[in-house]
Amino acid sequence: MLTVDIEKTFGDFRLKAPFTSEAGATALFGPSGAGKTSIINMIAGLLEPDRGRITLGDATLGDTLGDAVLFDTESRVNIPPWRRRIGYVFQEGRLFPHLSVAHNLDYGRWVSGLADDPREFNHVVEMLDIGHLLERRPGKLSGGERQRVAVGRALLMRPRLLLLDEPLASLDAARKRDIMPYLERLRDEARVPIIYVSHNAAEVRRIAKRVVRIEDGEVTATGGVDLLDETQADMLA
């Protein structure tokens, strides 16, 4: 289980996010600029909260690395991002332009010093249908291909948690439809808990079963996907 209780102030903007997430996919849902990306940056360790505590992992996730405090101002714990083992799929993919797709996919395993695992590699490549892209450079990929490779790269470092930050936002409607099934497979097959950040209710409905609604730097509601209808109603009212 992921437990987050963090605070951070940027100028006038105050972010205060207490929430938890369990196995499966949890969506951080809310309008742009609500602070969703900042929250997952803090979970990943790329941004330091002013105050709070982030813990990850217990038996319900089958996590063998044990109880892990990733960040805690009280006990002054701040695990650096490279030791958190949290996969992150960025909005723009952020593939390494100087490495082939195959080397991008293998990067996390390689720098973490994990043993080569061709079965896992092939499984992920097949799941995301990127086998024909392995020799290419990221510069020669379409937006949808790039995001699939980014998902594969994050998965192959064997993360304990996968963060997806608006992975479809940079794609057109047709591409979004193409990728959605891969993300659903990912959720069902990969057995990694997922935090899915989006402002798009339709996407969230397909991926997540739990929703944490973020508005203006605060958690305004948590619950099931029925929250999305409510939110839409609020917006219309």
Place this chain on the structure above:
Amino acid sequence: MFELSPQDWTAIQLSLRIAVVSTLVALPFGVAIATLLARASFWGKSALDALIHLPLVLPPVVTGYLLLISFGRKAPFGAFLADHFGIVFSFRWTGAALACGVMAFPLMVRAIRLSIEAIDQRLEYAAATLGANRLWTFATVTLPLALPGIIAGMVLAFARALGEFGATITFVSNIPGETQTISAAIYTLTQVPGGDADALKLVVVAIAISFAALLASEWFARRAIARLHGS
């Protein structure tokens, strides 16, 4: 006839050796300082930046003089390096390489720094989430992406070292076979009546070497950029 005398050959060889050695030795320092200036923020950063750029704006003679009083055989740094590492600079080709390295350093740092600053830092964050600590990130992401700038910096430094005259002659004098580079040899020849014909040969050689260096750097940079963009 375009025939070079043994002294000319010695000067050419020496020039190339000094330029290559000074560039290669300066490179790790150049990369380190450029990274520091591009990515770190610390107290005294602008002072360090200014200090590194000094050789670019100071008269070369002044730089040479400063080297003389700090790296001469009896000067503080010079004596320390000679006693502990057996490295002697004064009136040796190594001193010429040091002078060239110092003179070329700002150009090298500048080129590398610009290329590091141009790298999308978000790629480095991505590497961190994938398990790469700072050193790994630097070696596998920052450095390869900065390669075109590093090559440019090396060529600039090499060219500067080849053309260095003032600081070198002030620091280690103009000794044929030891510290007399192409530039110094040309200068010597022009001071002798009727020597300008011989000087012209070395001038042609200097132009040829500089030209070749520029072409080579262009080729390397093109290849490095092509590699980045995947062909």
